[in-house]
Each structure stands twice: as structure tokens, then as C-alpha cells.
Amino acid sequence: MKVAVVGGGVIGLSIAWRLAQRGDAVTVHDAAPGSGASHVAAGMLAPVTEVQFGEELLLAMNLESARQYPSFVAQLEAATGRSTGYLPCGTLVVARDNDDLVALDRLAAFQRDLGLDVTKVRAGICREMEPGLTPSVRGGLLVAGDHQVDPRALVAALLDACRGAGVGFVHERVTELPAADVVVVAAGCWSGDIAGVELPVRPVKGQLLRLRGKAGVERNIRGLDVYIVPRPDGEVVVGATVEDKGYDTTVTAGAVHDLLRAAVELVPDVAELELVEVSVGLRPATPDNRPIIERRGDVVVATGHYRNGVLLAPLTASLVADLVR
Amino acid sequence: MKVAVVGGGVIGLSIAWRLAQRGDAVTVHDAAPGSGASHVAAGMLAPVTEVQFGEELLLAMNLESARQYPSFVAQLEAATGRSTGYLPCGTLVVARDNDDLVALDRLAAFQRDLGLDVTKVRAGICREMEPGLTPSVRGGLLVAGDHQVDPRALVAALLDACRGAGVGFVHERVTELPAADVVVVAAGCWSGDIAGVELPVRPVKGQLLRLRGKAGVERNIRGLDVYIVPRPDGEVVVGATVEDKGYDTTVTAGAVHDLLRAAVELVPDVAELELVEVSVGLRPATPDNRPIIERRGDVVVATGHYRNGVLLAPLTASLVADLVR
Structure with a gap:
């Protein structure tokens, strides 16, 4: 299947890598991959520390993604030989x-x-x-159980892993949906800028x-x-x-x-x-502080990760991989 | 007379411009003119505000240089068409x-x-x-009577004025006295690095x-x-x-x-x-917070301006011009 991923931050790259691993033909569209919120994030993996009243569903997602983190970074480090700075420091x-x-x-x-x-x-x-x-x-x-990763190292490893898995990169800003069997919109706060994609982000x-x-x-x-x-x-x-x-x-x-x-x-x-x-x-x-991860026809949306983008990358990649079939 | 000026900050450039104006053959030696303390200075021209107990001689120098400032920048702006950001703001x-x-x-x-x-x-x-x-x-x-100038604009104007007056530039770090009839050492806190120049700076x-x-x-x-x-x-x-x-x-x-x-x-x-x-x-x-402006054989020293380099540039240029004869 031909998949275009719009957005080359931690979320988009994690998705692209996952899809390419299973054999999809993936292209990431981003003028400057890894230069957005992923470049700035501190990389706290803190589902418990940062839990908020009324956000139990988000907590469940955060906990599950934190649980996946060790194997996610282990695969990534094995694939690339790069450290992600993952540190179970508490x-x-x-x-x-x-x-x-x-x-x-x-x-x-x-x-x-x-x-x-x-x-x-x-x-x-x-x-x-x-x-x-x-x-x-x-x-x-x-x-x-609340740890850290280095988001810049993580992005560098994901870029390597994507290239190694055959992901193509188109270095341009996207304002219209690219041609593909499925388009994944993972462009962070700019996701709503794409023509035809309505998002409360x-x-x-x-x-x-x-x-x-x-x-x-x-x-x-x-x-x-x-x-x-x-x-x-x-x-x-x-x-x-x-x-x-x-x-x-x-x-x-x-x-x-x-x-x-x-x-x-x-x-x-x-x-x-x-x-x-x-x-x-x-x-x-997003209005409820939860990410929007859903399929809409040939478009899969994966954005709105707010303060949890780095933490939610492994889980989001899994969820999107299930939605892109 | 052939004069080498070591140091292309506000002090060195003011001296070089003054000497070139009166007909000396001047070369400024600095790896990156204007990149030292002059690039960082705020440009307060504040002899009165910053007066300290026990520094009356420095006060006299500061006041005299402040008095010269309007005509100094007027000449500079006339020679170059550039603003120095001089502002009699109080x-x-x-x-x-x-x-x-x-x-x-x-x-x-x-x-x-x-x-x-x-x-x-x-x-x-x-x-x-x-x-x-x-x-x-x-x-x-x-x-x-305490005003301001923009040191970066001042340096840019001085560089223009020097070039316009025929000053040559050698973009290298100086560790030995260059060949010249007189060498002016105006290299700020690095003035003591030049072989044979002993300075308590x-x-x-x-x-x-x-x-x-x-x-x-x-x-x-x-x-x-x-x-x-x-x-x-x-x-x-x-x-x-x-x-x-x-x-x-x-x-x-x-x-x-x-x-x-x-x-x-x-x-x-x-x-x-x-x-x-x-x-x-x-x-x-310097030990007494006053600049060292003096002739030593074929060397004229003009450094140690501490917090008053921008303010003392006009006066220093005049004093050094008198010492270089």
C-alpha cells in the first residue's frame, strides 16, 4: 500500500517507520523533519507525574505507551545503532x-x-x-516509573530507521493532501492547514x-x-x-x-x-487534551498529542498501523 | 608616519581613524574587528551616574570624553552617512x-x-x-547629561570611516609587535598577550x-x-x-x-x-580602574578602559594622537 505521511515529527516518523517495517511504501512530507515541537520537547515520559483530574482515558493511553517504550527504543537502537537517550531514571x-x-x-x-x-x-x-x-x-x-528520552536523539534515530526501512522524504510544506492510497496527517498544530482536513487543533x-x-x-x-x-x-x-x-x-x-x-x-x-x-x-x-487518532475515508489523522507527543509515539504508531489497512 | 594599531574595537578604530585623518599610514590588526567587548557593550555614556568614590581622575576623563561625544559622532556620521545611535536621552x-x-x-x-x-x-x-x-x-x-550610543552602530561607522580614510586591515591575531614606526596596542584584555608588552590588564x-x-x-x-x-x-x-x-x-x-x-x-x-x-x-x-594610555618607546598603549571603553573612545583617540608623533 502507498502511504503518505504528512509531518515528520516524532509522531509522523514513528508511524512511517512502523508502516515501512511491515512493507508499506511510505513517503514523509515535511519541509524540515524533526524541526517542530519534537525539537523543543524535553522528553519527560511521565504519565503518572502529569496525570490530571478528568483525564483518565489519556492516562490509560500514556501508561500503555510508556509500557511500550523500552521495546520501542530497543528496536530503534538495534535498527540504527543510535542511542535515543532513553533513561529509566524515575x-x-x-x-x-x-x-x-x-x-x-x-x-x-x-x-x-x-x-x-x-x-x-x-x-x-x-x-x-x-x-x-x-x-x-x-x-x-x-x-x-516516570522516565525520560532525548527527543532530538530520538528524532535522529527515527530518521535513520525510516531511511533504512526505505521511507522516502519530500522536503516541502504540504497544504493539499498528497496522492496516495492512504494519507496520514501527523502535522502537529499545523494539521488543520491541509485543505479538506478539519481539525480542532x-x-x-x-x-x-x-x-x-x-x-x-x-x-x-x-x-x-x-x-x-x-x-x-x-x-x-x-x-x-x-x-x-x-x-x-x-x-x-x-x-x-x-x-x-x-x-x-x-x-x-x-x-x-x-x-x-x-x-x-x-x-x-485539542479541546479535551487527548490526541485525535482516527480514520476518515482515505485519511488517517494522528495529531493533537499536546504535551504527550514524545510519550505517545509508540502507541500512536501501533494504533495508526491498525487504521492503515 | 607608519602606524600599526593592534586591536579593532571601539578604542583601536577611533585611534586609527584619527591618525589616518591627519595623514598617518595606518593599519589595524585584528582577527575580527569589533567582535570583542565593543560588540557586547550597552553604550551608556554615564560619567556622572557611574562615578565611584576615589575615582575622581577617571571621572575627569569620562566627563571630558562625554563632552567630546557630540562632535565625535557628528564628524563620524558626516564622514560615513551612518548613524551611531547617539542619543542625548539622560x-x-x-x-x-x-x-x-x-x-x-x-x-x-x-x-x-x-x-x-x-x-x-x-x-x-x-x-x-x-x-x-x-x-x-x-x-x-x-x-x-548621561546619554547613550549604540556600540554596534558605532563600530560599523568607525569601520566605514577608517576604510574611507585609507586605513588598512590585517585580519589576524597579533602575538608579536608588527613592523611600524609606532605600534598602538589597543587590544583590550588581550593587550598583555603581545610579546614584549607587559600590562597589568x-x-x-x-x-x-x-x-x-x-x-x-x-x-x-x-x-x-x-x-x-x-x-x-x-x-x-x-x-x-x-x-x-x-x-x-x-x-x-x-x-x-x-x-x-x-x-x-x-x-x-x-x-x-x-x-x-x-x-x-x-x-x-586595571588595578586602579583607569585606562593605561602611555608611550613606551615605539609603542603606545591604549587599553584598560574597563567599563568605559565606549565612553572614552573620543578622548583616547585624541590622547593617543598626541602620543604618536
């Missing part, structure tokens, strides 16, 4: 003050109601686990910092308004704003300030790190 | 709290003892003058931010730990750290955070501005 959610602690207790109760694996950790233990945390930390939640701006050096933490560190993702190679990602600003990709002084302040409050040595990059991504958001 | 030093106010009173008394022109301004008047200031401003000092790191947008202020705004230089073209420079870190030019998270916090405290709308650039300059500092 995540520590921390409270800076008593208000945070109350919020954390509420989150933990909700997580446990859902049968999720979280462990309350006293302040002293938090700092034994992560000596880089501020001495004023009040307590935390250990989410042992809007861009939600996220500003992230990339720092470099020793922050003194090994797990993902999550505060109530910031996360810190430390990688073994010395990159430390701090994110992220959530802004309804349309397609604006301006780096703003206020966002950089707020992210740095929040990160330094949790991990003081962040102040000593090199600030390497500030980047802006546009998450494809 | 500077408002502001206090955020009572501690600041006490410090400001002390500064004003010192400035008046020196016969300098400063005016105390009540909080309400500060905000009438500069509506972008925080509502919590406690008062200020208006320094009507060390680099002092400064990190600065370049923002863009409407901050709501028109004068230079000076707090006790930050300055904000708004330009008519929408650039807003926020500076600067003062760090003894050798030749390190790393942008650090902590410095960016501290500069943004201090700037937003004074002018809240800074948070809304685009963060365009973070840059690091190495100021050439």
Missing part, C-alpha cells in the same frame, strides 16, 4: 513549601485512587536521593531552556510550576510555559525569568549552569 | 526601596560635592517621566541581555544592580554582571536570571519583551 516531584505539600498530598491521593505507583518521601530522604535539591525542600513524591506555546553542566540531580525533578530533566551527557532541560498565543514563537524575557527562578528555587546549582538555548515549541492541543 | 537612577533611597542620597551628595549636575526626583515625578517604571519606585536621581566578564519591544521607558534607567538602555529602534539592553572569571565567556543561568529579575523589578513590562540575545564581553580592567 521522577521526584518536590514541594518547596507547605502549600506545595498540600497540593502534593492531593496529587498522591488521586494517583493512588487510580492505582498508580507513587511513594511519599520525607524531605531528608529527598535530599539524600537528590543532593542537588534545595535544603528548604519540604517533601516529595517518588514516581519510580490549536497551537499552545511552550518555552524551554537547555542548560549544560552539573545540576546535582539524576532523576527528573518536578515542581508544581517547573520541571528539570537532567541527562547523563550534561544537558539539563528546564520547562515549560503553557501559553495560548497562537503561532507566536517569540522567546520572552518573562518566561525565561520565571523558568530560571522556579528551577533555581528547586535546585540552586542550576544558577551555575551554562544557558545554551531557549527554544519555543507549539504543542498541538 | 539617565534616571531609581530606588526600589528605602535602602536604595539611602544609597541614592549618598550618591547624590557625593555627585554634588564633585559639582556634578544631578536632580533628586520624587517617586510620582519619576513615574510621570517614565511611565514604564514600577509603581513601587521610591524616588530617583535625574542625571540629565585582566579580563572582567560581563553578561548582557538584548531584548526587543516596548519597555515603556525612554531614558537610561539605572538601578543599584542593573541598568536598562532603551533604544529608539526597539532594542533594550539590560546589563551587566561584573565577574572575575578569567577568559571564561559562558552564559550562565544565574546571571540571566538575576539580570531579568532586577530589570523586571524596575520596569515590569520588560517581562513582555522578546529576549533576543545574551552576550558576554571581557572588559579590560
Whole structure:
């Protein structure tokens, strides 16, 4: 079967690779594959940490995709010889003050109601686990199953894997559906720009910092308004704003300030790190924060992954592969 | 006379232009003219605002150079048709709290003892003058004679003027004195790297931010730990750290955070501005914070301008022209 995939981010590439593996003739259409939200994402794989009230269906998808991650990256690394930076590091959610602690207790109760694996950790233990945390930390939640991947390494590996599996690339921006037996629309927040494809997807701006050096933490560190993702190679990602600003990709002084302040409050040595990059991504958001993965005639839609695109890539590829038959 | 100028920053270029104008055969040696501290400097021309106890001789030099600035840039703009961004905007030093106010009173008394022109301004008047200031401003000092220039525009104009006056350029890093009747060493913090030139000059790191947008202020705004230089073209420079870190030019998270916090405290709308650039300059500092401008045989030294290189360019060019005869 001839399949055109519109969009070469983590989602589109994962789909293209999966389809090519089973023998479909796949072409990815993207002016600059991997340059959108995938290039900016921090790569937290955090279904439990980030669970929200009223989003249990999304939680189920996130958990299932997280479960698939080790075999997904193992296949990818075997196919390409490239690391994806997948790291089963766990995540520590921390409270800076008593208000945070109350919020954390509420989150933990909700997580446990859902049968999720979280462990309350006293302040002293938090700092034994992560000596880089501020001495004023009040307590935390250990989410042992929330990990990380390096989205830029993941994209590079997916591009290699796609090429190795015979996927073709057309480096152009798509505004009309390409000719194919099936077209997969995986163009993130731009998916609605394609003529004839109506989608309730809007861009939600996220500003992230990339720092470099020793922050003194090994797990993902999550505060109530910031996360810190430390990688073994010395990159430390701090994110992220959530802004309804349309397609604006301006780096703003206020966002950089707020992210740095929040990160330094949790991990003081962040102040000593090199600030390497500030980047802006546009998450494809939907009204219910769940992705849209569905078949419409000869079109399969796979977008709206909002804050979970990297996490949901393996599951989305499986679901789309079932829809493209 | 054949003169080699080592260093193509604001100081070296001003000297080269002056010497070429009077008929010397001048060559500037610099791997990348204008790429050092001149490229990073904010361009505050603030002899009065920045006066320090015990630095009256430096004050005299700064005042004299500030006095020469209008004719210096007028000649330069006439010679090149380029703007230098010189703007007689004045500077408002502001206090955020009572501690600041006490410090400001002390500064004003010192400035008046020196016969300098400063005016105390009540909080309400500060905000009438500069509506972008925080509502919590406690008062200020208006320094009507402290202005600004755009150092990057200034360098571009000086490069044009030098070329127009017949100055030659050798794009290489100098480690030995070039052959010439007189060699002018104006290589900033690298001046001591030239064989046979002993100078007590060390680099002092400064990190600065370049923002863009409407901050709501028109004068230079000076707090006790930050300055904000708004330009008519929408650039807003926020500076600067003062760090003894050798030749390190790393942008650090902590410095960016501290500069943004201090700037937003004074002018809240800074948070809304685009963060365009973070840059690091190495100021050439001396033990007494005064520049070294002196003749040593066939060598004339003109370096150590520390935080006043842009301001002191006109005076330095005149002084060096007198030394090169």
C-alpha cells in the first residue's frame, strides 16, 4: 500500500517507520523533519507525574505507551545503532513549601485512587536521593516509573530507521493532501492547514531552556510550576510555559525569568549552569487534551498529542498501523 | 608616519581613524574587528551616574570624553552617512526601596560635592517621566547629561570611516609587535598577550541581555544592580554582571536570571519583551580602574578602559594622537 505521511515529527516518523517495517511504501512530507515541537520537547515520559483530574482515558493511553517504550527504543537502537537517550531514571516531584505539600498530598491521593505507583518521601530522604535539591525542600513524591528520552536523539534515530526501512522524504510544506492510497496527517498544530482536513487543533506555546553542566540531580525533578530533566551527557532541560498565543514563537524575557527562578528555587546549582538555548515549541492541543487518532475515508489523522507527543509515539504508531489497512 | 594599531574595537578604530585623518599610514590588526567587548557593550555614556568614590581622575576623563561625544559622532556620521545611535536621552537612577533611597542620597551628595549636575526626583515625578517604571519606585536621581550610543552602530561607522580614510586591515591575531614606526596596542584584555608588552590588564566578564519591544521607558534607567538602555529602534539592553572569571565567556543561568529579575523589578513590562540575545564581553580592567594610555618607546598603549571603553573612545583617540608623533 502507498502511504503518505504528512509531518515528520516524532509522531509522523514513528508511524512511517512502523508502516515501512511491515512493507508499506511510505513517503514523509515535511519541509524540515524533526524541526517542530519534537525539537523543543524535553522528553519527560511521565504519565503518572502529569496525570490530571478528568483525564483518565489519556492516562490509560500514556501508561500503555510508556509500557511500550523500552521495546520501542530497543528496536530503534538495534535498527540504527543510535542511542535515543532513553533513561529509566524515575521522577521526584518536590514541594518547596507547605502549600506545595498540600497540593502534593492531593496529587498522591488521586494517583493512588487510580492505582498508580507513587511513594511519599520525607524531605531528608529527598535530599539524600537528590543532593542537588534545595535544603528548604519540604517533601516529595517518588514516581519510580516516570522516565525520560532525548527527543532530538530520538528524532535522529527515527530518521535513520525510516531511511533504512526505505521511507522516502519530500522536503516541502504540504497544504493539499498528497496522492496516495492512504494519507496520514501527523502535522502537529499545523494539521488543520491541509485543505479538506478539519481539525480542532490549536497551537499552545511552550518555552524551554537547555542548560549544560552539573545540576546535582539524576532523576527528573518536578515542581508544581517547573520541571528539570537532567541527562547523563550534561544537558539539563528546564520547562515549560503553557501559553495560548497562537503561532507566536517569540522567546520572552518573562518566561525565561520565571523558568530560571522556579528551577533555581528547586535546585540552586542550576544558577551555575551554562544557558545554551531557549527554544519555543507549539504543542498541538485539542479541546479535551487527548490526541485525535482516527480514520476518515482515505485519511488517517494522528495529531493533537499536546504535551504527550514524545510519550505517545509508540502507541500512536501501533494504533495508526491498525487504521492503515 | 607608519602606524600599526593592534586591536579593532571601539578604542583601536577611533585611534586609527584619527591618525589616518591627519595623514598617518595606518593599519589595524585584528582577527575580527569589533567582535570583542565593543560588540557586547550597552553604550551608556554615564560619567556622572557611574562615578565611584576615589575615582575622581577617571571621572575627569569620562566627563571630558562625554563632552567630546557630540562632535565625535557628528564628524563620524558626516564622514560615513551612518548613524551611531547617539542619543542625548539622560539617565534616571531609581530606588526600589528605602535602602536604595539611602544609597541614592549618598550618591547624590557625593555627585554634588564633585559639582556634578544631578536632580533628586520624587517617586510620582519619576513615574510621570517614565511611565514604564514600577509603581513601587521610591524616588530617583535625574542625571540629565548621561546619554547613550549604540556600540554596534558605532563600530560599523568607525569601520566605514577608517576604510574611507585609507586605513588598512590585517585580519589576524597579533602575538608579536608588527613592523611600524609606532605600534598602538589597543587590544583590550588581550593587550598583555603581545610579546614584549607587559600590562597589568585582566579580563572582567560581563553578561548582557538584548531584548526587543516596548519597555515603556525612554531614558537610561539605572538601578543599584542593573541598568536598562532603551533604544529608539526597539532594542533594550539590560546589563551587566561584573565577574572575575578569567577568559571564561559562558552564559550562565544565574546571571540571566538575576539580570531579568532586577530589570523586571524596575520596569515590569520588560517581562513582555522578546529576549533576543545574551552576550558576554571581557572588559579590560586595571588595578586602579583607569585606562593605561602611555608611550613606551615605539609603542603606545591604549587599553584598560574597563567599563568605559565606549565612553572614552573620543578622548583616547585624541590622547593617543598626541602620543604618536
